[in-house]
Amino acid sequence: MPxxxxxxxxxxxxxxxxxxxxxxxxxxxxxxxxGQPTLDNYARALxxxxxxxxxxxxxxxxxxxxxxxxxxxxxxxxxxxxGGRRKIALLxxxxxxxxxxxxxxxxxxxxxxxxxxxVNSALIETGLLADPIQMLNTDFxxxxxxxxxxxxxxxxxxxxxxxxxxxxxxxxGRDLYASGRGAFLHVTLPLTMPGIVAASLLxxxxxxxxxxxxxxxxxxxxxxxxxIVQVIFTSGRDWPYGSALGFMLMGVTIVGTLAGLRSxxxxxxx
Amino acid sequence: MSGDRKPPGVTFDDALNHKLAKAGWxxxxxxxxxxxxxxxxxxxxxxxxxxxxxxxxxxxxxxPSPTPAGTTTAEATPEPTAEPTAVxxxxxxxxxxxxxxxxxxxxxxxxxxxxxxxxxxxxxxxxATQIGKLQSDGKGGGYDVSYPAxxxxxxxxxxxxxxxxxxxxxxxxxxxxxxxxxxxYDPGNQYSVPNAWWTTGYAWDPRRxxxxxxxxxxxxxxxxxxxxxxxxxxxxxxAAAAFRLGLSPNTTDLGELDQILAxxxxxxxxxxxxxxxxxxxxxxxxxxxxxxxxxDWVQMTYEKARIRYVIPEEGSIKGNDVxxxxxxxPHPIAAHLWINFNLDAQISxxxxxxxxxxxxxEAALPMIDDYIRDDPRLNPPAEVLAELVxxxxxxxxxxxxxxxxxxxxxxx
Numbered sequence: 251m252p253x254x255x256x257x258x259x260x261x262x263x264x265x266x267x268x269x270x271x272x273x274x275x276x277x278x279x280x281x282x283x284x285g286q287p288t289l290d291n292y293a294r295a296l297x298x299x300x301x302x303x304x305x306x307x308x309x310x311x312x313x314x315x316x317x318x319x320x321x322x323x324x325x326x327x328x329x330x331x332x333g334g335r336r337k338i339a340l341l342x343x344x345x346x347x348x349x350x351x352x353x354x355x356x357x358x359x360x361x362x363x364x365x366x367x368x369v370n371s372a373l374i375e376t377g378l379l380a381d382p383i384q385m386l387n388t389d390f391x392x393x394x395x396x397x398x399x400x401x402x403x404x405x406x407x408x409x410x411x412x413x414x415x416x417x418x419x420x421x422x423g424r425d426l427y428a429s430g431r432g433a434f435l436h437v438t439l440p441l442t443m444p445g446i447v448a449a450s451l452l453x454x455x456x457x458x459x460x461x462x463x464x465x466x467x468x469x470x471x472x473x474x475x476x477x478i479v480q481v482i483f484t485s486g487r488d489w490p491y492g493s494a495l496g497f498m499l500m501g502v503t504i505v506g507t508l509a510g511l512r513s514x515x516x517x518x519x520x
Numbered sequence: 521m522s523g524d525r526k527p528p529g530v531t532f533d534d535a536l537n538h539k540l541a542k543a544g545w546x547x548x549x550x551x552x553x554x555x556x557x558x559x560x561x562x563x564x565x566x567x568x569x570x571x572x573x574x575x576x577x578x579x580x581x582x583x584p585s586p587t588p589a590g591t592t593t594a595e596a597t598p599e600p601t602a603e604p605t606a607v608x609x610x611x612x613x614x615x616x617x618x619x620x621x622x623x624x625x626x627x628x629x630x631x632x633x634x635x636x637x638x639x640x641x642x643x644x645x646x647x648a649t650q651i652g653k654l655q656s657d658g659k660g661g662g663y664d665v666s667y668p669a670x671x672x673x674x675x676x677x678x679x680x681x682x683x684x685x686x687x688x689x690x691x692x693x694x695x696x697x698x699x700x701x702x703x704x705y706d707p708g709n710q711y712s713v714p715n716a717w718w719t720t721g722y723a724w725d726p727r728r729x730x731x732x733x734x735x736x737x738x739x740x741x742x743x744x745x746x747x748x749x750x751x752x753x754x755x756x757x758x759a760a761a762a763f764r765l766g767l768s769p770n771t772t773d774l775g776e777l778d779q780i781l782a783x784x785x786x787x788x789x790x791x792x793x794x795x796x797x798x799x800x801x802x803x804x805x806x807x808x809x810x811x812x813x814x815x816d817w818v819q820m821t822y823e824k825a826r827i828r829y830v831i832p833e834e835g836s837i838k839g840n841d842v843x844x845x846x847x848x849x850p851h852p853i854a855a856h857l858w859i860n861f862n863l864d865a866q867i868s869x870x871x872x873x874x875x876x877x878x879x880x881x882e883a884a885l886p887m888i889d890d891y892i893r894d895d896p897r898l899n900p901p902a903e904v905l906a907e908l909v910x911x912x913x914x915x916x917x918x919x920x921x922x923x924x925x926x927x928x929x930x931x932x
Binding site for chain 2: 276277278279280297299300360364365366367386387466469471482483488491
């Protein structure tokens with residue numbers, strides 16, 4: 251029951267507010283008018299011009315999810331199997347970056363990646379590079395920043411799921427002549443799939459809505475759809491229009507996620 | 521002119537203080553991003569909470585009101601009353617709402633000492649937050665004084681967000697230089713007092729780009745591919761392209777706006793980024809040339825003295841912000857005292873010397889650091905100033921024309 255209350259107060263209520271605002275309009279002084287609901291904002295938000303930004307968002311979120319899983323799974327596996335008494339300490343280390351503002355960490359990445367930054371200077375000093383290579387303000391720097399920021403969200407659920415795995419099942423697989431690789435592919439991986447799904451969602455969904463990282467580490471050509479929403483809200487001062495676009499994106503995300511989960515479940519169960 | 525920006529004496533200390541205080545980052549943008557990430561972190565945690573109901577989610581972005589209780593005191597009409605007392609008794613408190621780092625280091629403390637008024641000095645992270653707060657209840661969100669951009673004045677006067685000033689309580693208005701006595705956005709300064717002003721232009725590193733640059737065309741020069749930044753600001757970008765095309769930066773003509781959009785779309789592939797940190801990008805060497813505001817250029821020179829700045833010859837933007845007393849101000853007399861205090865020659869000069877932005881105060885000129893006052897790019901002669909254009913307030917329907925084109929440009 252408290253869970254339902256939480257959901258109602260912190261999830262449903264804000265959504266309803268956004269939905270109501272998205273049907274509103276602005277008067278000549280820029281004040282919100284909610285009296286005459288209209289779908290105009292949705293029509294306006296359905297712009298082919300926004301597709302490239304939406305594609306960028308999908309590209310960043312997908313790449314970030316895949317890379318985070320590829321790095322996060324071995325890390326979580328290693329902590330669970332070989333962490334021993336230091337497990338907790340290692341998990342705390344995973345969480346440690348959260349103790350510093352994301353903003354400050356992003357600025358650190360700027361200093362590391364920029365043309366006369368730490369990486370380029372080191373490579374040029376050692377003679378490995380003649381001229382600096384551009385890393386900052388590219389797709390690379392955006393994805394790097396996102397992976398860095400979201401990786402802990404992948405490691406933690408993966409760890410829980412790997413740690414809960416009954417190792418006797420893996421041993422049973424080995425007893426039945428499975429190779430190490432076979433036991434991993436046919437026992438460990440399927441049994442930790444819930445952790446993989448949770449990790450994917452926890453990385454993919456916030457990554458899809460990220461505009462801070464592309465803003466800080468990106469360039470002229472790394473605009474995500476979330477940035478467009480932000481522009482409409484702030485410099486555009488048009489809450490109804492921004493709410494409509496945001497609501498549509500949320501719908502796409504929810505439908506896409508549910509469809510993905512359903513097909514995954516079908517694959518796993520049936 | 522662009523040589524040594526640090527004359528001997530006190531100005532060097534000022535420069536150093538600036539440097540330490542700001543660590544080379546644009547004050548406004550840094551704060552803006554701290555604010556932005558706060559909301560972002562809250563959303564992320566909400567998602568985690570949705571995935572596991574046991575976790576405790578962070579509240580949705582409802583901004584807590586920083587304002588202490590503020591019922592409007594039954595106050596006399598804002599117009600001068602017929603009472604014989606020259607100066608009414610000021611209230612014991614004052615609520616001020618301003619940018620961070622946008623006032624002299626000691627101004628607040630000096631005001632408190634002089635008048636025995638306790639100042640609650642709240643900061644906003646970006647203009648959208650400020651305007652949202654001031655308009656939240658239609659009368660200033662509980663604050664006494666705030667510092668909006670002058671372009672907001674016609675709207676604020678029309679919808680009653682600000683109150684008419686009682687000039688008898690602000691004798692220091694006489695310190696304003698003549699061109700600030702009667703500004704277009706608020707004739708006669710009836711509702712506002714100019715605070716700080718700036719120009720828009722661009723800065724470049726002469727070690728990387730030769731010559732005396734003078735034109736907006738440089739920002740469209742294919743030879744500078746991937747070495748330039750434009751401000752991440754719709755009005756400023758549109759203005760730059762408008763000046764280049766010989767159009768008004770305040771145009772609302774759809775055909776002209778489409779021309780401007782086409783010009784910006786032509787420029788976009790040449791840009792390395794639309795910057796929110798022009799200071800950091802120039803000082804850090806990310807770009808060799810950046811569209812910027814004059815005050816930000818001053819801050820760049822604290823780190824790299826050689827960086828140059830120009831107000832392009834095709835014309836450019838002049839902007840300023842103002843001090844206003846909000847219509848719901850709980851402490852209107854103290855608010856007038858605050859404005860009068862900040863118009864004091866000495867205080868005004870201290871503000872300018874700390875923040876790097878010129879003020880409108882003629883009496884303060886002798887006390888302003890000469891590297892600010894004597895630089896024609898920071899303090900252009902009257903004939904140059906007269907040519908500069910102010911960005912006009914755009915009604916929602918006109919602003920939408922800009923927003924639609926800007927989002928198309930950025931998304932494309």
